[in-house]
Amino acid sequence: MSFLSVDLHSKTYPNSVCAAQDLRFAAKQGEFIAIVGPSGTGKSTLLNLIAGLDTDFAGTISYPPQTTLSFMFQEPRLLPWLSVADNIRLVLDAPQHCHDSARLARMDTLLQQLGLQDFRDSFPNQLSGGMKRRAALVRAFVTQPQLLLMDEPFQSLDEPTAQDLRQVLLKLWAESQPTVLFVTHSLNEALLLADRVLFLSPRPAKVILDYRVPLPRPRPQATSGLQSLQAELLHEFPALLSGLLTPPTFSQPHSP
Numbered sequence: 001m002s003f004l005s006v007d008l009h010s011k012t013y014p015n016s017v018c019a020a021q022d023l024r025f026a027a028k029q030g031e032f033i034a035i036v037g038p039s040g041t042g043k044s045t046l047l048n049l050i051a052g053l054d055t056d057f058a059g060t061i062s063y064p065p066q067t068t069l070s071f072m073f074q075e076p077r078l079l080p081w082l083s084v085a086d087n088i089r090l091v092l093d094a095p096q097h098c099h100d101s102a103r104l105a106r107m108d109t110l111l112q113q114l115g116l117q118d119f120r121d122s123f124p125n126q127l128s129g130g131m132k133r134r135a136a137l138v139r140a141f142v143t144q145p146q147l148l149l150m151d152e153p154f155q156s157l158d159e160p161t162a163q164d165l166r167q168v169l170l171k172l173w174a175e176s177q178p179t180v181l182f183v184t185h186s187l188n189e190a191l192l193l194a195d196r197v198l199f200l201s202p203r204p205a206k207v208i209l210d211y212r213v214p215l216p217r218p219r220p221q222a223t224s225g226l227q228s229l230q231a232e233l234l235h236e237f238p239a240l241l242s243g244l245l246t247p248p249t250f251s252q253p254h255s256p
């Protein structure tokens with residue numbers, strides 16, 4: 001049975017830009033879904049609609065009432081005048097989350113788990129880019145979300161830092177199993193993380209390929225497993241996928 005159901009007939013902005021049309025998919029509870037598509041097609045729009053940040057659309061988006069939802073954006077969006085701990089406490093003060101000792105203990109555990117325990121009183125400008133994302137991950141997971149929306153959360157990080165954070169994310173996801181929708185331009189990242197990859201068309205966005213990743217977990221990282229799957233996929237759907245993706249981050253096999 002699906003946990004999240006999206007049946008988006010259309011989303012048109014007041015300036016007449018149609019960002020999505022006939023975009024449909026469903027997600028099971030605990031599923032990790034990557035969303036890949038060309039720049040400007042409507043990926044952020046889709047997440048905003050699912051989060052309820054924008055309610056002006058035709059169609060239906062449904063998930064169980066009282067679902068706890070977290071959103072992690074491209075930028076970590078930490079308030080610069082608050083310490084790391086206070087940035088995280090802020091979401092615990094939101095009305096739907098009681099500010100109880102169990103949640104504060106959970107914050108401490110996550111800070112420890114993500115190596116931020118010595119930086120809880122630091123301010124965001126004292127942290128590296130990778131540490132800011134770690135703080136944003138703590139903030140995203142501290143409320144134990146059932147639905148986690150992630151909009152290119154590791155973009156603009158160096159590859160080793162991004163790779164490290166992907167492993168942290170996988171560990172946190174495995175522990176609490178939220179349903180995740182993860183927007184990325186990287187097929188490599190999508191294949192490493194997701195159970196399914198939804199490929200979106202150029203604008204207006206709709207799902208043109210719903211691909212189940214045929215890899216067991218834990219996934220290989222930048223190894224031959226992912227590399228050959230990526231090559232297979234590009235070979236199988238060349239017209240569909242050309243132009244959708246940033247160039248592969250793997251080195252291409254040499255031709256003889």
Ligand SMILES: Nc1ncnc2c1ncn2[C@@H]1O[C@H](COP(=O)(O)OP(=O)(O)OP(=O)(O)O)[C@@H](O)[C@H]1O
Binds near residue numbers: 013015040
């Ligand atoms: N508030 C808005 N008002 C008008 N048009 C908008 C608004 N927000 C987004 N758009 C337009 O809707 C389209 C989809 O934008 P969106 O940000 O959802 O794309 P995206 O796939 O997330 O892009 P990217 O990969 O570059 O982040 C774009 O043409 C964009 O210019």
